[in-house]
Structure formats: C-alpha cells, structure tokens
Amino acid sequence: MTKTKPAGNKPKRDISFNPRELEPRWQAKWEADKLYRAVIDESRPKHYALTMLPYTSGDLHFGHWYPMAPSDARARFKRMNGYNVLFPIGFDAFGLPAENAAIKRGIHPKIWTYKNIENMRRQLRTMGTMFDWEREAVSADPEYYKWTEWFFIQLYKHGLAYRKMSAVDFCPNCNTTLAREQVIGENRVCERCGTPVIKKDLEQWFFKTTKYADELLNFDELDWPERVKVLQTNWIGRSEGASVIFKTEAGDPIEIFTTRPDTLWGATFMVFAPEHPLVDKITMPEQREAVEAYKAQAARQSDIEREAADKEKTGVFTGGYAINPVNGERIPIWIADYVLMSYGTGAIMAVPAHDERDFAFAKKYDLPIVEVIRPEPSPLHPSPSGRGDGGEGGELKEAYIGAGVMVNSGPFNGTKVNDQKGRKNPGISAVIDWLEQQGMGKEAVNYRYRDWLISRQRYWGAPIPMIYCEKDGWNPVPEDQLPVLLPEDVEWRPTGESPLKLHPTWKNTTCPVCGGLATRETDTMDTFMCSSWYHLRYLSPHYDKGPFDEKEYNYWMPVDTYTGGIEHATMHLLYTRFFHKALRDAGIVEGNEPMLQLRNQGIILGEDGDKMSKSKGNVIAPDELVAQYGTDALRTYLMFAYRWQEGGPWNSQGIDGTSRWLRRVWMLFTDQTPPGSASDETKRTLRRRVHQTLKRVTHDFENFEFNTIISSLMELLNEMYKAREAGVVGSSEWNEATEIYLKMLAPVAPHIAEELWTNHLGKPYSIHQQRWPQVDEEAAKEDMIELPVQINGKVRDRITVPAEAGEEEIKAAALASVVVQKYLEGKEPKKVIVANKRLVSIVV
RNA sequence: GCCGAAGUGGCGGAAUAGGCAGACGCGCACGACUCAAAAUCGUGUUCCCUCCGGGAAUGAGGGUUCGAUUCCCUCCUUCGGCACCA
Numbered sequence: 001m002t003k004t005k006p007a008g009n010k011p012k013r014d015i016s017f018n019p020r021e022l023e024p025r026w027q028a029k030w031e032a033d034k035l036y037r038a039v040i041d042e043s044r045p046k047h048y049a050l051t052m053l054p055y056t057s058g059d060l061h062f063g064h065w066y067p068m069a070p071s072d073a074r075a076r077f078k079r080m081n082g083y084n085v086l087f088p089i090g091f092d093a094f095g096l097p098a099e100n101a102a103i104k105r106g107i108h109p110k111i112w113t114y115k116n117i118e119n120m121r122r123q124l125r126t127m128g129t130m131f132d133w134e135r136e137a138v139s140a141d142p143e144y145y146k147w148t149e150w151f152f153i154q155l156y157k158h159g160l161a162y163r164k165m166s167a168v169d170f171c172p173n174c175n176t177t178l179a180r181e182q183v184i185g186e187n188r189v190c191e192r193c194g195t196p197v198i199k200k201d202l203e204q205w206f207f208k209t210t211k212y213a214d215e216l217l218n219f220d221e222l223d224w225p226e227r228v229k230v231l232q233t234n235w236i237g238r239s240e241g242a243s244v245i246f247k248t249e250a251g252d253p254i255e256i257f258t259t260r261p262d263t264l265w266g267a268t269f270m271v272f273a274p275e276h277p278l279v280d281k282i283t284m285p286e287q288r289e290a291v292e293a294y295k296a297q298a299a300r301q302s303d304i305e306r307e308a309a310d311k312e313k314t315g316v317f318t319g320g321y322a323i324n325p326v327n328g329e330r331i332p333i334w335i336a337d338y339v340l341m342s343y344g345t346g347a348i349m350a351v352p353a354h355d356e357r358d359f360a361f362a363k364k365y366d367l368p369i370v371e372v373i374r375p376e377p378s379p380l381h382p383s384p385s386g387r388g389d390g391g392e393g394g395e396l397k398e399a400y401i402g403a404g405v406m407v408n409s410g411p412f413n414g415t416k417v418n419d420q421k422g423r424k425n426p427g428i429s430a431v432i433d434w435l436e437q438q439g440m441g442k443e444a445v446n447y448r449y450r451d452w453l454i455s456r457q458r459y460w461g462a463p464i465p466m467i468y469c470e471k472d473g474w475n476p477v478p479e480d481q482l483p484v485l486l487p488e489d490v491e492w493r494p495t496g497e498s499p500l501k502l503h504p505t506w507k508n509t510t511c512p513v514c515g516g517l518a519t520r521e522t523d524t525m526d527t528f529m530c531s532s533w534y535h536l537r538y539l540s541p542h543y544d545k546g547p548f549d550e551k552e553y554n555y556w557m558p559v560d561t562y563t564g565g566i567e568h569a570t571m572h573l574l575y576t577r578f579f580h581k582a583l584r585d586a587g588i589v590e591g592n593e594p595m596l597q598l599r600n601q602g603i604i605l606g607e608d609g610d611k612m613s614k615s616k617g618n619v620i621a622p623d624e625l626v627a628q629y630g631t632d633a634l635r636t637y638l639m640f641a642y643r644w645q646e647g648g649p650w651n652s653q654g655i656d657g658t659s660r661w662l663r664r665v666w667m668l669f670t671d672q673t674p675p676g677s678a679s680d681e682t683k684r685t686l687r688r689r690v691h692q693t694l695k696r697v698t699h700d701f702e703n704f705e706f707n708t709i710i711s712s713l714m715e716l717l718n719e720m721y722k723a724r725e726a727g728v729v730g731s732s733e734w735n736e737a738t739e740i741y742l743k744m745l746a747p748v749a750p751h752i753a754e755e756l757w758t759n760h761l762g763k764p765y766s767i768h769q770q771r772w773p774q775v776d777e778e779a780a781k782e783d784m785i786e787l788p789v790q791i792n793g794k795v796r797d798r799i800t801v802p803a804e805a806g807e808e809e810i811k812a813a814a815l816a817s818v819v820v821q822k823y824l825e826g827k828e829p830k831k832v833i834v835a836n837k838r839l840v841s842i843v844v
Numbered sequence: 845g846c847c848g849a850a851g852u853g854g855c856g857g858a859a860u861a862g863g864c865a866g867a868c869g870c871g872c873a874c875g876a877c878u879c880a881a882a883a884u885c886g887u888g889u890u891c892c893c894u895c896c897g898g899g900a901a902u903g904a905g906g907g908u909u910c911g912a913u914u915c916c917c918u919c920c921u922u923c924g925g926c927a928c929c930a
Binding site for chain 2 (some may be wrong): 340660
C-alpha cells in the first residue's frame with residue numbers, strides 16, 4: 001500500500017462504546033484493587049487535596065458534582081505527577097433538616113441521616129472519584145463527635161470558651177440561637193431557612209474568636225482568592241483610633257472609642273445607647289419619664305428598623321452632663337438608638353462638625369456645633385468647603401470629614417490632619433500620644449467581629465460537654481467519660497423545642513467536682529464546630545487515642561488544596577482558621593494555617609439562568625444524566641462548559657458536545673486502521689502538536705483552568721484525525737501520541753481512558769498509576785513561524801520565516817513582501833518594529 | 845453610601861509578558877449518506893458594505909503606544925459583600 005487514500009481506507013468502526021457498561025466495571029475493579037488507598041509513604045511528596053464535605057441531605061446534586069469532579073481530576077493529575085495524594089470524603093451529618101424530618105414524619109434523625117448517607121455514598125461512587133473510602137468520616141458518629149466534645153473542653157481549658165448573657169440572634173423558625181455570621185444580609189435572615197431573626201437576651205456559650213482578630217487578618221501564608229480575603233477582612237472590620245475616658249459630673253468614668261481623637265475638642269455632647277448601664281444613674285428626675293419611654297420604644301423595635309441607616313435620628317436628653325477631659329467643657333448626655341450597645345463601648349462623643357450622623361442629630365435637637373478641623377484653602381477650593389456663606393464664622397451646611405488644620409483645639413491649633421486613618425494621620429497620632437501622657441486615654445483598636453456563639457437549642461448536634469452544679473458552677477465532663485452520647489429515646493414536639501431539655505433523665509448527672517447532683521448542658525454545638533476540624537479526622541477516622549493520629553498529621557497536614565463554595569467565606573472558612581490557631585496555642589496542632597491553597601468554584605444555575613431549586617422546577621438531577629451519558633461525559637461537561645471559578649447556567653445541549661467528543665476519542669482509538677506511510681513532516685507536526693498540548697494541559701491543570709484543558713484535548717483529537725488520514729498510523733510518533741493522549745485524558749475521563757489504555761492499547765493496568773508524560777521542549781518548538789505584517793496598525797500580509805530567524809532577517813523578509821512594497825509606494829518606512837517574533841509592525 | 849468582582853458573536857467561552865480578537869464547543873444553515881428520520885461525516889457561520897475587496901467591532905467615552913480585550917482616567921450596567929461601626 002502506498003499513499004493512503006481516505007476513501008480506500010475506511011476504518012472498521014467499533015461501535016461498542018458503552019459507558020454504562022464500562023464505567024461501573026472499572027469502578028468495581030479499582031475499588032477491589034484499593035487503587036486509591038492513600039497511605040503514608042515517606043519516599044514520596046504528599047499532596048492533601050480536600051473538597052468541602054457534603055451535608056447529608058440525601059441527594060447529590062450539581063452543587064456537589066461541580067466542586068468535586070474537577071477537584072478529583074486535579075487530584076488525579078497531582079497523583080500522576082508523583083505525589084502521594086490524599087483525597088478524602090465524609091459527611092457533615094449533624095444539623096437541623098434531620099430534626100425537621102423527625103418532627104414532620106416521625107423518622108428519627110439518626111435513621112434519616114444514615115439512610116441518606118447510604119444513598120449519597122452510592123451516588124458519590126458513580127462519580128468515579130479517587131476518594132479513599134477507608135478514610136471516610138461521619139460527624140454524627142460517636143467516635144467522631146467524642147472528639148468534637150473533647151475539643152470544646154480543650155478550648156474551655158485554654159480560656160477560649162466562655163458563657164455569657166447577652167442580646168443574641170435567634171431564629172424563630174429553627175428555634176435556636178445563631179452566630180452573628182449566620183445572620184445574612186440587610187434583612188437579617190437565618191442562613192439556613194431565610195427567616196428574619198429576632199434578638200433575645202440569653203446566656204450562651206461562646207468561643208473567643210475575637211482574640212485572634214488580628215491574626216485572622218494576616219493572610220501571608222495563604223494562597224487564597226483575593227475575594228475571600230477581602231470578605232474576611234471586611235467581616236472582621238478592624239478600625240484604629242483611641243479610647244478616651246470622659247467622666248460624668250458625679251465622677252463616673254465613661255469610656256468611649258473614637259477613630260477621630262483629633263476632633264475631641266469639637267465634642268459638644270455625648271450619646272449613649274439606650275441600654276447603656278449608666279443611663280439610669282445620670283438621668284435627672286425631670287427627664288426620667290421621657291427616657292424610660294424612649295428605652296421602651298427602642299427595645300420594642302426590631303434591629304432592622306433600628307439599624308436602617310436612612311431612618312431619621314431620634315433621641316432624648318437625659319438631663320445628665322459629662323466633662324470633656326481635654327478642655328473641661330460640660331456637655332449634655334443624650335440617649336439615641338443610632339448608638340449601638342453591641343459596638344465599641346455603647347457610648348460615643350458626638351462631634352457634629354465632623355461626623356454626618358452627629359451633625360444630623362445636632363441640627364435636629366439644636367445642639368452646638370464647634371468646628372475643629374478647618375480645610376486648608378487651595379487654588380481649586382478657595383473657600384473652605386461645607387460652609388454656607390463661604391466665610392469665617394459662617395454656619396456649617398454639612399459635616400466636614402476631610403483633611404485640614406486643627407482649630408479651637410487648645411495645644412493642637414495649627415496641627416495638620418490628613419484623610420488617613422490611625423497612626424498614619426499626623427493629627428491623630430499627635431493627639432493619641434498626648435492623651436497617653438495626660439492619662440486621659442490610649443491608642444485603641446476596635447473590631448466589628450464578635451465572638452462565635454456556639455450554643456444551639458437543638459437535639460441533632462454534638463452535646464456541649466459541660467455540667468452545671470449549684471455549688472461548683474460550670475465544669476467540663478471528665479475526659480474519660482466522653483463522649484456524652486445523645487440519648488436515642490427522645491420525643492419530638494411540633495414546637496421544635498429541644499428533646500434534650502424534655503428528656504426525663506438524660507440531663508441528670510453528678511458534679512465532677514463535688515459529686516453532688518448536677519445537670520448537663522442541654523444545648524448542642526453549632527455544626528460548624530464539627531466541620532472546623534473534619535480535615536483532621538480524615539487522617540485517622542477510627543483512631544481512639546486522640547482526635548487524630550500524630551503520625552498521620554505529621555505526614556499529611558496541612559491541606560495543600562482546598563476547594564469549595566465562596567458562600568462559606570465568613571463562616572466555615574473563618575471558623576476553621578480560628579479553630580486551627582486555637583488548637584495551635586493549645587499545643588494540639590502545628591503551623592498557623594490549616595489550608596494553604598483555596599479555590600472557589602462558581603454555581604451551576606438552572607437552564608433558565610435562575611438558581612436551581614425544587615420549587616422552581618429547574619433542578620437537573622445528576623443520577624439521570626449519568627444513566628444517559630455516563631459519568632465521564634458529565635465530568636468533562638462540567639469542566640468544559642464554564643470558567644470553573646464562575647459557573648453559569650446549565651445547558652442540556654452542551655453535554656452532547658463532550659459526549660460526542662468522547663465518542664470520537666473512542667472511535668479514533670478503536671478503529672482498525674492499517675499502518676500508512678506518512679511524510680516525515682506530518683509525523684514531525686503531529687509530535688509537535690502533542691507536546692504543545694501536553695505543555696498547555698499541564699499548565700492548565702496546575703491553575704484550575706479546566707475548560708481550556710478540554711478544548712486543548714479536543715483540538716489535538718482533531719489534529720490526530722487529520723494525521724491519521726495522512727497515514728501516520730503505525731509510526732512511533734503515532735504510538736507516542738496515543739499514549740500521551742490517554743494519559744492526559746485519564747484525570748478528566750478516568751473510565752474511558754482506562755478502558756482504552758488497558759483493553760485496547762494493551763498497556764499495563766492501571767493508567768491511573770502511570771507517570772504524567774514529560775514535555776519534550778525541542779519537539780514542541782516550531783520550525784517555521786508565520787508572522788502577520790501590519791502597516792499602520794492593519795494586518796496587510798503574512799510572512800513565513802524560520803523560527804530561529806533574527807530580527808534583521810524578519811525585517812528584510814517583511815519589506816521584501818510584494819504587498820508591503822505596494823503600500824510603501826517606493827517610500828522609506830518611518831519605523832519597522834519586530835515584536836517578540838510575533839508580529840511585524842511597519843509605520844509609513 | 846463604602847468595599848470587591850465582572851461586562852468579548854445567537855449561547856458557553858478562548859486569547860503566555862501590550863502583538864493576527866472570536867480558539868474549542870453549543871446552536872443554526874447548507875450538503876453527503878438514507879425511502880425517510882435520527883445518528884454520523886463535510887462545508888459555512890461577529891456585524892456592515894458595492895461581497896473582487898474593504899470597513900467597523902471586546903459595555904460607553906477619552907488617554908498612553910507603531911500597536912490596547914489587556915495599562916491609565918471618567919462614566920454606565922450586572923452580580924456579591926458590608927452598612928447609623930463612632
């Protein structure tokens with residue numbers, strides 16, 4: 001046979017491609033062979049790839065597939081690159097839906113949860129992931145939550161868990177208190193159920209997350225998305241300033257926090273939150289009635305009403321006065337609901353001339369306004385801004401917030417103030433130093449961040465292992481008595497009250513200190529506590545001498561790559577960082593951060609562009625699609641169709657594209673094509689394309705650019721079809737191409753790659769134990785390069801030159817072009833630029 | 845109001861370091877195969893014009909540059925977060 005004619009070379013088609021048959025077959029074999037078992041191997045570098053564990057809702061949907069399948073592909077890629085990869089999975093198994101099912105349908109949460117886990121395990125297996133199932137951990141197993149309880153006790157012993165009475169967020173639908181992070185948006189709704197939360201005064205357990213506020217703001221060791229870092233930074237809300245002690249006329253100290261100590265001389269009144277403890281003491285008899293009425297009204301209002309920024313300010317005078325320490329002025333004390341007890345000290349100095357809120361308040365109640373920062377006249381603004389008549393002594397029209405010079409400020413007159421915060425502002429810095437010398441105040445930092453409220457008035461969670469005794473107060477359950485098991489014989493009230501409270505005997509116990517009668521804490525822990533350390537439990541899920549086996553910890557931790565949704569930026573991702581730092585200080589773990597690299601996937605929307613939800617009827621069920629197209633097609637669709645970090649709407653026709661591609665891969669590898677006699681040039685070109693693709697795919701895997709991995713593989717497949725037509729089959733280049741192609745395919749479509757590798761190419765099982773191929777840089781290089789030639793910015797011609805041609809050579813070739821000559825009309829070009837050997841630009 | 849991200853064909857999206865805009869795929873159109881359809885294969889597919897050839901175009905406007913999707917400024921739109929935070 002000489003030149004292979006396409007027509008005479010119709011390959012015999014193997015139409016046996018049947019993912020529904022081959023996928024389960026390989027899944028069973030891999031599992032039987034323990035192919036993905038991850039065990040410590042000091043001879044290889046480790047890679048801990050973690051994806052957020054699913055809640056046991058009972059059904060795996062695209063919200064699970066989308067982070068997991070591409071993460072699996074990347075974990076497989078890492079494994080082929082010589083890493084010993086740990087890619088575990090488990091279940092976040094405590095939580096309210098289980099309890100709601102119990103209330104509604106009378107199924108015990110434990111039964112509901114574990115039945116769901118069974119189904120989810122089955123679904124997860126159909127995904128074809130390399131999860132090491134022997135490391136599976138379930139947070140509702142006593143062998144797991146024993147250690148959740150143990151961690152609580154360790155935090156308690158290190159002073160990081162405490163109990164306090166305060167006004168807390170309460171979800172009336174979920175019937176439990178919530179952490180501040182779990183109250184979402186300006187409507188202040190419950191993170192789980194969307195019900196607006198209310199405030200309640202309750203005594204609850206907290207973790208001292210604020211102790212780590214500053215450290216949590218430091219992301220130096222983290223390769224995390226900028227977005228997450230910004231969200232966490234804003235959430236913590238650090239502001240720098242000073243704390244200053246004012247005094248009441250009776251001499252009681254009033255501590256305030258201010259970011260503008262440079263405006264202290266302009267404080268013309270003070271405002272307390274209505275709940276401030278000093279209010280009763282300073283209120284004069286004549287004002288008592290009005291103050292009480294105002295307090296009552298503020299208490300009745302919801303937080304949403306009260307915190308609405310555009311609401312007109314209201315307040316009442318207490319009759320009491322304070323002394324401004326910097327100038328001895330006697331200034332009135334008001335109460336107003338725009339001052340919140342929950343931020344700072346619940347009391348402020350009001351500087352109406354330089355704060356919008358204070359200005360509005362002063363205008364409304366006709367309180368004095370004293371200017372203490374005067375803008376410096378500039379050529380652009382000859383008259384100081386904010387003034388009604390532009391002149392000295394004129395009335396301010398609005399608060400002036402900007403830079404200027406201090407006036408009416410005693411020793412600081414003439415000091416410059418810029419618009420920076422804290423010590424970066426010379427005026428603020430000078431005043432802080434002075435306050436400290438005078439003993440009137442000190443430099444201070446305030447945070448928006450609050451301590452983590454951990455108590456939940458629910459049954460289906462890890463019990464808080466604390467015991468209350470009339471005599472000895474609160475004490476932890478002795479560690480040798482852990483776990484405090486959830487009782488199973490409980491009754492459900494439709495009201496949602498915790499069955500632990502109602503259980504007749506469970507809460508009765510003995511005091512670990514005096515041995516007398518005592519009661520258990522009946523609240524359970526926030527489930528975010530369980531998920532704050534699950535990555536540690538995966539290390540040794542059945543270990544019973546501690547939460548994890550140190551040998552495993554030392555080898556695998558920290559997590560190298562963490563994937564999951566951004567919705568947890570200020571919840572789970574902040575909690576788990578806090579948790580790790582707290583454990584570090586308790587001497588339990590090492591290192592400052594638990595997860596070094598984080599990547600967030602986007603969201604797959606319904607075909608209509610809306611969020612997938614049962615009520616909208618736009619949910620796409622993975623189970624049906626696996627049955628129809630096979631797992632490989634589904635995995636590759638999810639990688640190909642979107643920028644992974646962004647997501648987008650589901651397109652049911654899109655999956656035909658990847659399904660077709662895999663079929664074409666199958667055809668190319670299974671067609672019986674007789675060897676041909678392709679030209680050396682054809683073989684060389686094929687080899688070049690293979691190594692160029694390999695280079696690109698390798699790069700894209702590292703960078704989570706899954707969509708271009710698939711498109712590169714599609715392009716190469718098209719090239720390979722052309723090369724086959726040109727008779728390249730039978731050459732060493734062809735054999736190399738097929739081998740490299742399947743290795744590149746293996747992480748994304750593990751089943752078809754294995755079938756073709758083992759059963760059609762007859763290579764040694766398993767492709768998933770092969771090494772990732774090396775890029776041959778020489779082979780990837782082009783011999784000849786084509787350069788566009790621009791004349792005055794427009795492409796007019798193309799020239800082909802040897803890849804190693806120098807700039808002068810390229811210039812000469814460009815100027816020799818007939819087309820270029822035509823445009824030059826015999827004139828000399830003004831400029832000829834050869835840009836990075838990618839383009840020639842001629843200016844005439 | 846403040847902070848952040850993003851705007852590219854009918855659609856999803858590509859475009860090392862400022863260098864050929866629209867790769868790859870979906871959809872659509874036409875053709876081949878077929879009695880027919882599906883599947884498959886092939887060709888075409890940003891828009892406009894006088895269709896040889898030329899012009900315009902990456903949310904809008906301006907700037908830097910031989911050259912801008914990419915850098916700078918102003919603005920618009922969408923999405924996300926925070927919000928009386930002293």
